[in-house]
Amino acid sequence: MRKVKDEENFEDRDAWLETIMDEYGERLTKLAYNYVKDWKQAEDIVQDAFITCFKHYEKIDEIKFFKSWIYRLVINQSKDVLKSSAFKRVMMNSSLFSLFTSKDPLPEMSLLKRSEEEFLSRCVLSLPVKYREVITLYYYEECSIEDIKGMLGLNRNTIKTRLNRGRAKLKNMMERWGYDGEQA
Template structure:
């Protein structure tokens, strides 16, 4: 049972949540998609994020940045999905899933197909998770190194190294191949 929210009155909690969904819904869905590479699962994760926000509204007094808080919850939920046995069994391991998957592109895939940045976006999604995460947060979400460091709980120097290596791997992918198999 959720704790009583002393920061947001009950009658305003619905309005607050609606504002969060309007303001951050698309960003969080794109972030979740970058982890899961499945539009439907990304949408489910974001719905779960907003349910969590509703139940944790009492924590608002302790939160320095709502945006960072939402990103952290989304990232953690995506990692939970990736670790789940269901995901490994159904998404990764099942050839039946590939057969049943709709041939219609998702809205995100459709947008990428029509974009002149399609190749870049596809290459970013091919990066290993550690590099993809920092590249997306730095370039697409316009977060600073200190913000990302706090958000994903990684030392700033480590983060800078990941950014550098991520850019190098991205350049290799854009040139037509991954020559470095680290």
């Protein structure tokens, strides 16, 4: 009898994990990408987060705000990756790094310039992490100041200040570069 109960619990856990993967997978990957700026690395971070969820299935009822918890998990893992010396060595030694620091736009970037939304996304990605994370959570993920407070562990006023400064930096960038992406 014990074995049947364990199999049912495992099926419930699998169904639950599949549900949260469908609901949060893409958004969490985009969130992680905003930190590490590498899609494969972002996918790995989210996969690790889902493994953590799977391992904590029995304790999931103890988590009051699941969305905040899983976002915080991805944010922390993304920051850990950024701090790791291996990540820095790979990014600094990568031939791709020289492409991103080149003054000449890549052909792919020329295609992206056609869309104002994509231009704005590139501007957001160029912000320092402390501004990028609150801008992303507030505008792209539509989280409230209170939700962001729970996810990042910051004071409400700090979040508001970072939102204001981030918006000002974005406005400045967009005015300087214009919507065609070229320096004025």
